[in-house]
Amino acid sequence: MIKTTKSGIPGFDELTSTDEFPGGIPLSRTTLIYGPPKTGKTIFANQFTYDGLENKLPCLYITADQGIKQLTMSMMEFNWFLQSYIESGDIYIIDGISQLGGVKLDDSVNYKTTTIGNPAELMIKVGIGSRYVYRKCPDFRSVLDSTTTMFAFNPEQMVLRVLNAYIRRNNEAGGAGLMTYTEGSTTDKTEQQLLSLFDNLIRMDGDTITIKSEYNQSENPDNFKSVYSIGEKGIVVDH
Amino acid sequence: MKKTHIPKLDDFLGGGVPKGSSLLFSAVPGVECEAFGYQILNGFMEDGNKGFIFTNVAEPSNITYEFSRYGWDLETRIKQGEAFFIDGASSFIGMPPDGKYIINNHEDVYEMVKKAIKDVEDGVGIINNLSTLIDYNDPDEIIPLIKGWNEEASKRGTVLVYLFTEWDYKPDLIESIRECFDCVVSLNSIEERVIIGQGFMVTSASWTKPQTHMVLFFIMQPGGVKIYIPKILVTGPYNAGKSSFVKAISQKSVSVDRMALEKFPTTIAMDIGHLDHGGFVADIFGTPGQERFDLMLDILAKEAVGAFILIDSSAPQTFARAKEMINKTHSEAIPNIIVANKQDLEGALSPEQIRQKMNLNDKIPILPTVVTAKTDVKQALDTLLKHLYG
Numbered sequence: 001m002i003k004t005t006k007s008g009i010p011g012f013d014e015l016t017s018t019d020e021f022p023g024g025i026p027l028s029r030t031t032l033i034y035g036p037p038k039t040g041k042t043i044f045a046n047q048f049t050y051d052g053l054e055n056k057l058p059c060l061y062i063t064a065d066q067g068i069k070q071l072t073m074s075m076m077e078f079n080w081f082l083q084s085y086i087e088s089g090d091i092y093i094i095d096g097i098s099q100l101g102g103v104k105l106d107d108s109v110n111y112k113t114t115t116i117g118n119p120a121e122l123m124i125k126v127g128i129g130s131r132y133v134y135r136k137c138p139d140f141r142s143v144l145d146s147t148t149t150m151f152a153f154n155p156e157q158m159v160l161r162v163l164n165a166y167i168r169r170n171n172e173a174g175g176a177g178l179m180t181y182t183e184g185s186t187t188d189k190t191e192q193q194l195l196s197l198f199d200n201l202i203r204m205d206g207d208t209i210t211i212k213s214e215y216n217q218s219e220n221p222d223n224f225k226s227v228y229s230i231g232e233k234g235i236v237v238d239h
Numbered sequence: 240m241k242k243t244h245i246p247k248l249d250d251f252l253g254g255g256v257p258k259g260s261s262l263l264f265s266a267v268p269g270v271e272c273e274a275f276g277y278q279i280l281n282g283f284m285e286d287g288n289k290g291f292i293f294t295n296v297a298e299p300s301n302i303t304y305e306f307s308r309y310g311w312d313l314e315t316r317i318k319q320g321e322a323f324f325i326d327g328a329s330s331f332i333g334m335p336p337d338g339k340y341i342i343n344n345h346e347d348v349y350e351m352v353k354k355a356i357k358d359v360e361d362g363v364g365i366i367n368n369l370s371t372l373i374d375y376n377d378p379d380e381i382i383p384l385i386k387g388w389n390e391e392a393s394k395r396g397t398v399l400v401y402l403f404t405e406w407d408y409k410p411d412l413i414e415s416i417r418e419c420f421d422c423v424v425s426l427n428s429i430e431e432r433v434i435i436g437q438g439f440m441v442t443s444a445s446w447t448k449p450q451t452h453m454v455l456f457f458i459m460q461p462g463g464v465k466i467y468i469p470k471i472l473v474t475g476p477y478n479a480g481k482s483s484f485v486k487a488i489s490q491k492s493v494s495v496d497r498m499a500l501e502k503f504p505t506t507i508a509m510d511i512g513h514l515d516h517g518g519f520v521a522d523i524f525g526t527p528g529q530e531r532f533d534l535m536l537d538i539l540a541k542e543a544v545g546a547f548i549l550i551d552s553s554a555p556q557t558f559a560r561a562k563e564m565i566n567k568t569h570s571e572a573i574p575n576i577i578v579a580n581k582q583d584l585e586g587a588l589s590p591e592q593i594r595q596k597m598n599l600n601d602k603i604p605i606l607p608t609v610v611t612a613k614t615d616v617k618q619a620l621d622t623l624l625k626h627l628y629g
Binding site for chain 2: 128
């Protein structure tokens with residue numbers, strides 16, 4: 001049976017739970033959250049990250065949309081305070097965007113800067129970061145927010161290659177991987193290729209959340225579909 | 240011959256690389272590659288040669304900053320006209336370009352790099368990164384492009400160093416690319432769920448028969464590429480034969496022992512050996528087996544890249560302790576094999592019986608041996624090395 005970890009999203013684990021599947025986010029797999037802009041994909045990823053940190057599950061977090069400062073501040077809007085976990089080393093952040101703005105931040109043990117346009121360097125840091133969080137706890141979490149920025153700065157085929165390598169790295173290490181992607185930000189062909197890399201897909205359209213999983217299937221596809229809302233404590237899925 | 244200034248690499252290549260030769264550093268994703276190119280450029284400049292970097296992955300200011308992290312002053316070299324950039328990155332990410340040559344269209348890359356090769360005759364050019372070039376161009380165009388640059392470099396005496404990440408390209412494309420070069424250096428990883436070590440190995444060199452040993456390295460900032468002798472751990476319960484095993488696989492070894500019950504020696508601190516097997520060099524650290532020395536396990540196990548777990552096949556009552564020692568030395572997180580010793584004794588269990596008793600998964604190899612007679616010791620060593628290096 002596939003091992004899972006709690007999503008930290010009220011209602012989500014119950015929605016995805018079946019006789020064969022315990023519900024939640026699978027370990028040794030990577031899940032893609034996708035949908036139109038501003039539908040809560042980043043909030044989902046951050047809620048998942050923070051839930052892990054509160055439960056002593058370390059996280060490798062690659063931020064490509066927001067620099068570390070913006071990330072910390074946007075999480076604070078939901079009362080998710082990252083700073084203490086940065087200091088304790090429970091979160092390992094790879095910041096792919098701050099350098100692009102010309103900011104020269106110093107690296108630390110668990111904070112690394114890179115350029116999102118340099119996929120080879122990003123993968124090196126993913127390798128080091130995976131080892132770091134794996135040694136803290138084999139049931140670690142791994143988040144990449146978002147792949148959309150990577151597509152904006154690199155040839156699309158190259159990004160697919162990198163994501164493929166990243167998924168392999170995460171799955172071999174046994175972590176619960178989560179990536180986000182904004183629909184329509186690449187060509188249709190690339191988008192199809194991207195979706196085909198994942199065996200667990202979560203689509204959020206602003207009202208409805210739909211989960212499509214290759215290993216957790218139901219005769220009735222509506223079983224993994226529900227409405228959700230975003231409040232001051234994050235996302236809540238109706239169940 | 241020109242020196243690469245990468246430790247060990249010049250020795251492997253018969254003293255360095257000939258003028259005008261082309262080198263490919265081919266890395267599996269996740270293994271550090273850029274430092275090799277930057278260190279070669281820095282070394283060439285220290286030897287009084289000129290050089291350039293073609294970049295399509297990071298803006299020149301970021302690379303200059305990266306150089307400073309290694310302790311190398313690229314900025315002054317550029318000001319003094321010893322080095323320059325071909326900036327093939329900035330224009331594509333909306334940053335102000337900065338370099339002697341600026342790429343605004345991918346079609347211009349070929350001619351610009353050719354000009355640069357001519358500008359640094361007898362010097363060096365670093366192509367960072369070949370992988371990104373492939374995805375910006377038609378795959379059919381990449382081989383003629385590499386061959387054209389390499390021909391120009393050969394004519395001008397310029398050494399060309401390409402940095403390449405082996406993403407999931409078709410194997411025949413990778414093969415065709417490798418065939419374009421005078422020398423290929425493979426950069427590989429040692430993995431056990433996560434990357435625990437990195438190594439380089441010369442795969443081919445047209446001017447010499449290279450030594451093809453794998454050399455483990457790490458990257459220091461400041462410092463650059465540093466090689467190190469890997470550490471292999473030998474652990475297991477009391478009286479399983481660890482010290483004998485360290486002696487059997489090492490050319491040189493020493494044990495810190497004392498007589499147990501005044502009858503036979505038992506290790507009270509550690510065994511240390513040095514192994515040189517088929518070009519693979521390693522330090523061997525053997526742990527004591529008695530519980531009262533467990534405080535040393537963590538220290539002895541630190542940074543090990545592989546582990547032998549010694550067990551006495553005729554003493555199943557010690558298997559629980561063996562599992563405890565695997566946990567205490569974190570040996571499950573590095574490539575490891577079980578050496579089922581004392582197979583000559585009455586009541587010795589078979590590998591399958593041991594697997595069942597110890598509840599080990601099928602992936603962990605169990606090698607039956609008689610260490611004192613050196614039976615199958617070499618096989619145990621080969622199995623771990625194969626596990627380490629694939």
